[in-house]
Amino acid sequence: MSWVYLILAGLFEMTGVAMINSLHKNRNWQSLILLFGGFGASFLFLALAMKELPMGTAYAVWTGIGASGGAILGMIFYGEPKDAKRIFFIALVLGSAIGLKLIS
Incomplete structure (x- = not known):
């Protein structure tokens, strides 16, 4: 389950990054809320994944x-x-992320 959490963390990280770009283009509340929600969910799922996965592996795959x-x-x-x-x-x-999964 920790790998599912880690993949979700990465996907929410992508959402947060995309919303930074969106916020620069159109300053609206929806982009701001999605930015904070995306990064918040990303850190939450990363923390859940790190309960079982080594920090270095989890962080490398997440980034x-x-x-x-x-x-x-x-x-x-x-x-x-x-x-x-x-x-x-x-x-x-x-x-590289897939390789870390295979050896973990």
Whole structure:
């Protein structure tokens, strides 16, 4: 169950990051509430995951999901570059997170 919590934490981290961008574009309450809700839920699920997973593994996977997910959301929704090098390095981050899961 701790890996499910960790994946949820990463997904909520992505939500928080996307809402930072949204808040910069349109200053509204919905973006602000989703920003705090996303990061709050992210930390909650990270804390739950860390009850069973080592801190280093949990943190690395959490940041990997958040960083790569944020970059992917930027490419899909915000017109950020989609060049092969960028996609390759995002894949490396995700591959590292999967590798940590396999050895934990």
